[in-house]
Amino acid sequence: MKEENGKKGHQPTRAFAERRKKMGFKKIAFALPLAALLSLPVVAQAEEPDPAALQGKVDSLDERMATVESDVSGLKKVKISGYVQARYEASENSKDQYKVDANKSVSSYLNKDYFYIRRGRVKVTWEPTSLTTFLIQIDASKNTITLKDAEGSINFPIANKYSISLKMGQFKWPFSYDVNRSSSDREMPERALSTQNLMPGERDRGVQFQATYKGLVDFRTGLFSGSGIQNSTFPVTPPTSKPTWVSRLALDFGWVSLAGSSFVGPAGFTLPADANSTNKILRRDRNRFGADAQFYYELPYLGGGRLMAEMISGKDFSQSLKSGNGGYAKSLGFQATLVQNFLDKEQFAFRYDFWDPDTGVDYNRVVTYGLALIHNFDGSAKLTLAYEIPKNEVKAPAKDPVDNKTTIQFQYKF
């Protein structure tokens, strides 16, 4: 044994050295997997997520999702809609001329060919529950912004067949099909002359009760100020406290709809009075009665079509009017419109529009023939080309003025 460092030892044999070498390898070979085994839990723990932490994340996601769902659910109850009608109108009696008054100031322009925005409507509807509905609609056109509708309704559905609702605010009179039909759906550019003259503005302030039975019967009746929103003399408050009673009963059989309407109430007039005096309002009748019908059919290859007919009679008092009716003017209007689909998204419309502002007076009737071609690009955009021929009843030697009108309208809804 060789002495190393003063210690007795022996020279290792080659075999021993080999064994030592193998032992070293074996130690390493044993140590490595052992080290790996021992390190596995550490590595596994680093990769394995903590269940408690995961649950916490899922719970927090659930809470955030619940908040988002609640917000979206609330937003879905508010609907914003509207439409814009951009027009070019041209009249055959348009002239590049102007008139002056006695002071030589411009009183009017005779040009009638121009572009303009006829209607720019924005409507916001909110239905917080199935019981209540709120709506506000404004019109931004012709450089003004006006309030069209502002109403709140309480709805009482009774089973699946009946419903009752109560509405208050500013909204359309429950009178006539032409009044209640949206201007965005109408084929002709404007309502019939009888509607424009007897129901100006189509809207008033009041309260309305409505009862429906399935889709078959629709009865509406309400009390209103009576003057409407377009009364130049009484734009906000009516002159008399007595309200106007307006009603409409409609029966809808699907292929045909029939309805009758009534408008009964006083108009208020002022008489010449002394300065600083309080005087009684003069009440006189202002009544309208109407009947309307719509017939629907389908032609092979062409598709659906509709024939609409409506009549309105009116009774109005005029302090300045001299007629055979003793101060009252009885008016009469009738319109019939035929609309026919053709091709895929095209429609053709023809309207006969008769208006007599005072049946007791001759030579004041107007009959207007209207033609319209409509192309629906999609559910939002529509192009209308309309041509209207007014025929005024005149006493010879006067002639019916040449005032035919062409209208090109592009409408988009949202």
Added chain:
Amino acid sequence: MKKYWLLIPIFTLVTAGAALAGKAITIKGSDTMVILNQRWAENYMNNHPGAVVQVTGGGSGVGISALINGTTEICASSRTMKDSEQKKLRERWNTLGVGIPVAKDGVTLFLNASNPVSELSLEQLKNIYTRKVKNWRELGGSDSPIILYGRESSSGTYVFFKDTVLLGADFAPETQTMPGTAAIVNAVSKDPNGIGYGGVAYASGVKHLKIRKTAGAAAYDPTQENVKSGVYPLSRDLFFYLRKTPSGDTKKFIDWILSPAGQEIVTKVGYFPVK
């Protein structure tokens, strides 16, 4: 008028050009029918080179709105149109709509395979979905709460179930809204206490209930025989709605759907032929 006469031929050219341009047949609406519509579209296009049929879902309500707006030619619907929808369609397009039944279905109630309850009446279903009954124990099942799964309000199946089973009453607020029948089936398959509803073609991997019309009546499975005879209380037609009587390429497509070849696909998907 003289200076504007040119507008008429220009208008005609614009509209005629748009009308005559090649266009696809579009089908939009019912999620219940979307797989069936896709299979029809694939088969028809394979057998009719040049034909293009586009299919999207979204729910019957979405399809009907698209029909009214003019953005789809065919609306697939798993329910009949409401009066208010017909009136909007009539106001917009002068038509009440042309409804064509293209297949039959039985709205099926799905339960987890482990649920011992096997049949219920319409009244019991109504009580479940209006939360008058909240525990399976009250129906002969285990002592565990009933978990409700349903569809969104735009779904025709939702409306059909509300009208036919709930008789117009509202679904309980606890009803979990799922985007489609497949999602309902998936949820119920994993929830031992869940109940859901949907088209019979989706009843795979879950148990379905026998339904009785009244408490003392016989209970029926949603089989072809029971649905076609009408004894299954939740039988319904699946519809295509159009704005006018179909013509041209659209008529050829619908005629093919109603032919034996088209109706064979109905059976393969899991619904029942219309005749």
